[in-house]
Amino acid sequence: MAATRTFSIIKPDATRRNLTGAVTKMLEEAGLRVVASKRIRMTREQAEGFYGVHRERPFFNDLVAFMTSGPVVVQVLEGDNAVQRNRDVMGATNPAQAAEGTIRKAYAESIEANSVHGSDSDENARIEIDFFFREEEIVG
Ligand code: ADP
Ligand code: MG
Numbered sequence: 001m002a003a004t005r006t007f008s009i010i011k012p013d014a015t016r017r018n019l020t021g022a023v024t025k026m027l028e029e030a031g032l033r034v035v036a037s038k039r040i041r042m043t044r045e046q047a048e049g050f051y052g053v054h055r056e057r058p059f060f061n062d063l064v065a066f067m068t069s070g071p072v073v074v075q076v077l078e079g080d081n082a083v084q085r086n087r088d089v090m091g092a093t094n095p096a097q098a099a100e101g102t103i104r105k106a107y108a109e110s111i112e113a114n115s116v117h118g119s120d121s122d123e124n125a126r127i128e129i130d131f132f133f134r135e136e137e138i139v140g
Contacts, residue, residue, distance in 0.1 A: 005035070005138075006082040006119045007128035012070035013113035015039070020073050023116060026103050027077060030089035036076035036138040042068050050131060059112065066112055074132045078140055083125055086118040 010023050024034060042050075047067040054060050079085050091102025095114055098105035108114035119125035129138070 003078050003080060003140075004082045004122060004125075005129060006032075006077050006086045006125045007117075007132070008075040008077050008086060008119075009117035010073040010075070011113065011115055011117065012066060012072055013109050014107060014115040015071045015073060017107075019107055019115070023103055023107065024073075024075075026089055026106070027075075027086070030079075030085055032077040032079040032082060032086060032089075033140075034075050035078045035140045036133050037073060038132075038137075039071050039073050040132075041071050044068055046131075050128070062112060076129055076133060076138050083119055083122055087120065090116050090118045 008027065010020055014020065014023055020039075027034070044064060047064040048055075051060065051063055051067070054063065057063075077086055089101075089103055091098030091104035091108075093104075093114060094111040095104045095108035096111075098108065103116050104114050119128050
């Protein structure tokens with residue numbers, strides 16, 4: 001299968017605990033390559049825009065506050081079937097339901113502070129990559 005791309009965020013709970021390398025190692029061991037990466041502090045406007053599909057959910061305001069509470073690392077990952085491969089290594093949204101060997105099982109603190117984001121479709125991967133990266137920042 002041809003390599004595809006997905007978008008990842010190492011969330012503030014993970015950067016706060018100095019887990020950027022540990023999380024990235026699990027992504028790499030799952031067969032994903034980091035082809036773009038930068039550490040940023042998301043603005044409220046960015047977080048609200050990025051999570052716009054969740055605007056009506058009861059946890060939206062808390063989620064925006066959490067995602068802007070500290071640095072995050074935004075990444076473009078490349079690999080065979082990258083979106084699904086990344087979702088598999090991330091594990092379930094709620095760490096209580098995440099399988100052994102997944103990032104969220106290993107590191108997530110709660111359903112909100114769950115260490116990583118990953119795109120849920122190829123279409124959303126393209127939208128999310130474009131939200132944070134210019135094409136020349138991505139080097140495969
Ligand atoms: P995923 O990140 O697994 O794709 P969603 O897209 O459903 O999950 O939710 C986006 C993010 O919103 C989650 O990763 C988590 O940080 C937060 N979130 C989801 N559900 C809840 C909830 N019930 N309570 C608090 N935060 C939540
Ligand atoms: Mg999602």
